[in-house]
Amino acid sequence: MQYVEIKDLTFSYEEGKVILENIDLNVEKGEFICILGQSGCGKSTLLRLIAGLERPSSGTVCIDGEEVTEASLERGVVFQDYGLFPWMTAGKNILLALEQKYPKRPKKELKEIVYSKLKEVGLDRSVYNKYPRELSGGMQQRCAIAQALSIESPILLMDEPFGALDAVTRATLQDMVRNLLEGENRKTVFFVTHDVDEALLLGSRIIVLGQSPGRIIYTCEISKDNRPTRDTQFTNPAFLEMRNQLIGYINRDVAEKLK
Ligand SMILES: Nc1ncnc2c1ncn2[C@@H]1O[C@H](COP(=O)(O)OP(=O)(O)OP(=O)(O)O)[C@@H](O)[C@H]1O
Ligand SMILES: [Mg+2]
Structure with a gap:
């Protein structure tokens, strides 16, 4: 299996x-x-x-x-459109996932996990209290990654x-x-x-x-x-060959679609 x-x-x-x-x-x-x-x-x-x-x-x-x-x-998911609830701060969005995963753990402890995950994806603590609309696309994306990583799903x-x-x-x-x-x-x-x-x-x-x-x-x-x-990745001939093969398959599919 x-x-x-x-x-x-x-x-x-x-x-x-x-x-x-x-x-x-x-x-x-x-x-x-x-x-x-x-x-x-x-x-x-x-x-x-x-x-x-x-x-x-x-x-x-x-x-x-x-x-x-x-x-x-x-199964932690990072959605293409970030998947953050707009009515909650970035920190609360991540906290919500953690509260679902660990309902018995104290909120203070979970909040610390949120801060550590924000740090892992290169975001400042101040992001915790910002709403998604106040963050750039890249920052929202990093919050979504922090959220998915925080629940430690396999x-x-x-x-x-x-x-x-x-x-x-x-x-x-x-x-x-x-x-x-x-x-x-x-x-x-x-x-x-x-x-x-x-x-x-x-x-x-x-x-x-x-x-x-x-x-x-x-x-x-x-x-x-x-x-x-x-x-x-750009010097080893075997990797360049793999790269060309992949691009070839993607392009061939696009070309067939355009015919
Ligand atoms: N909720 C939906 N209802 C009806 N059709 C949908 C829905 N979501 C996606 N589709 C259609 O399903 C097809 C595949 O969509 P999907 O979003 O999986 O593509 P994708 O490969 O992820 O594209 P992209 O690279 O642009 O993100 C598309 O034709 C899209 O229009
Ligand atoms: Mg898509």
Whole structure:
């Protein structure tokens, strides 16, 4: 049995328009799956299905042998639109998730966790009392990442989590997320990105979704002992070859769509 098993999954939001078709994906604990594909191919939808926020039209998503039927605190989600409640301060948004996860722990203790998670994503304590509308897109994105990390879930679902960040913050957070791959308690991550280089830097496996309907058109594995680093990703011929292959599959799919 695999940790995450997606079996012959098909999904439609409305009748007659299939969004995802024949998705089969088996993932072991601790894998870091990067999902690439052109806009609208169903990447966010696939994450929502794994999160339990949507139910498959047919087929199944199972985690640890149990079918996913609803959202769970076992799966932290960073939504593409950040997913913060606008009527609560950034700190309260993160605290809310923590209170759900640890209802018996004193609020003071949970507040300290919020501060430490804000620090981890490079945000000042003062952000705690700011409403999302008072924060830049990148700051909101970091709050959403802090929220997902705070509940210490074994599975993390991240939907273009670094899209709104400047290059330096992005690199810092990429390194932080890369660390999730290391060690005994490493997380199982599903990570949507449009950035092929980011996928190569972070993923243990990269899948490309094709469009209309969304399906897996290409998969590549990156072995643990042979992973690109910032220094080698643009110099090592093997990594450049992988990069070209990935770009080729994405572009071919776009070209077919435009025909
Ligand atoms: N709630 C919804 N109701 C109906 N259709 C939807 C809904 N959400 C998404 N769709 C449609 O499903 C398809 C896949 O959307 P999805 O958001 O999963 O794409 P995506 O790959 O994440 O795109 P992007 O890269 O732009 O974020 C699109 O055609 C979109 O219009
Ligand atoms: Mg999306």
